[in-house]
Amino acid sequence: MKKIEKEKLLKHLEGKGDLVRLDEARQDPLSATKSSHLPREELLLLFRLNGDKGVEIRVPEGKGGKILFGVPPCEARAVDLLDLTFLKDRIDPYYERKRRENVLFVLACNKPRSTCFCTSFGYGPFSGKYGDVFMVDIGDNLLVDPVTEKGSKALEGLELEEATPSDLEKMESLKRSAEGAITTVNIEGISEKLKKMFLDEIWADLAFKCVNCGACTYVCPTCYCFDIQDVERTNWGYRERVWDSCMFPIYSLETSGHNPRPTGVERMRNRIMHKFSYYPELYGEYGCVGCGRCIRACPVNFDIREALETLKEVEVAA
């Protein structure tokens, strides 16, 4: 690993793109990492009725990329999960551009929060394999390690010092204390078990206190559901994509009036199933990174860790 003073690195990044300081915004309820790839409102195209020429359509050009400085490892991992939806089977050009242009400077978490449970997913607050550059704040300096080619390029032209053994030792001790502060939820086998639990009665109990708002899914860095709407004005309009949530009643409402998820019970089941059963089934990865944002945002203290523990306890017929 190399090292550099934080101020020097920030100075170097100036003018290379919109600098978003996540290192100073860790307490923000919304994940800027997600919003920088999947904004809550995104213009897809503009249309206009132009006399005899008929309808003109214009696709707006994207703005330049962002430098996300201080992304927590969980949120960088969450972007990798978004890739599975937006880049794997079909490419979403709006997402793809931002993904290509944004540079993620990941910062290890020296002080995990009480709601963090990332270690439940086979990685942790010091995992250095996410984003483009991995950084550790060892006090006087940042240890930096490029993860991708994009990351190496972003560091080009900087004079980096070699990290000393004592720097690395400092990192190790920070890592140990951070990892030690996190409570791991043992989720082994949960996805297989959930497959057999679709009709279980536990969902009604689990969903009781949930009021079905959009808070948990909106703050979740891996939730990607969106709605596409045409907004019409007199002779022009636009098509936009806005966040949506499976917790809302109209999310699954069909034109006929039928709703396959008529109550909060089915909606809560979907949220959990999507993250812990459907995602693993489709992609071999959980759709949750254990960031704990949903736990902090929920107005009624629905705690997904507790929900997982409850689900583990349920006995299902083999």
Added chain:
Amino acid sequence: MFEKLRETARELLSKGEVECVLGFAEGTLPMFYTPYLARKPEEAEKLVYGPFAAPNIATYLRKLKGKKAAVIVRGCESRTINLLISEKQLNRDDVKIIGVPCVGALDRKRILKDYGGEIREARIEGEKVIVKGDNGEKAYVLEEYISPSCRSCLYPEAIDPDIKIEGPSRDGEKADFSDIERIEKMSPAEKWEFFEKELSKCIRCYACREICPMCYCDSCFVDSNRPVWVEPGFDYSDILSFHLIKMYHMAGRCVDCGACERACPLGIRLSFLTRKLTKDMKEAYNFVSGLSPEEKPALGVFSPDDREDFIL
């Protein structure tokens, strides 16, 4: 300290007088009680009440339709029940009302903000909230961190409960609307700027709507897409429309419990709106919502003596 309540709940459940007791239990986060339904006598042991309970528990009554339930309520929650009965959403005979004392609900987010670091434990000791976390132990005076709505509460204790748990409550005599008076004195331009600053943070997650016990419509105007009343994006005019129309629907129906404000993940001060409603209803019609189940909805009745001077 919760012995009396737990004993009462246990008895109701074991005698089969009710199928369940609705209230709060310890949550997984500090300073946060979570809604809880006790169904077996032994589950009554989990019941708690106090400033850490953020939602308005009456919201959950709509999930208990058709069940014989007991519900543990503070003043505002009991007024909500009266409103729900007067709006034919609830039968008085289906609920047993257990009134608990109330010193106000905590504005949890303000403590989180003032403390700065991660809080890992909290407890109430007398008139203080003692928190422990990454920045060490600190004490906050409860009264200074109580929700703005609770400051002007005239009825902290449940109205006509079936069972009453005694204990110290707020002084319901002194209503404080100074925060609203400050806004009332602003010029229209200042008001506009003030509200825009606050409300433009809104992400339209609708936690404020869902947590509200009086927002029970099966189909809400914001969800309608034929016609579209409020467009789906984040244009300020749409955000404002949502909040203003919600407030129109709340006039005379809002109990100013402050649950919506405490629910907002962005920490938006919604009490500026709900408290203005409360203040105006009192001043214009001498009306306090939910004082009795027989009361007619304020905007559903007409009296020739009604004030008209504020009608444009």
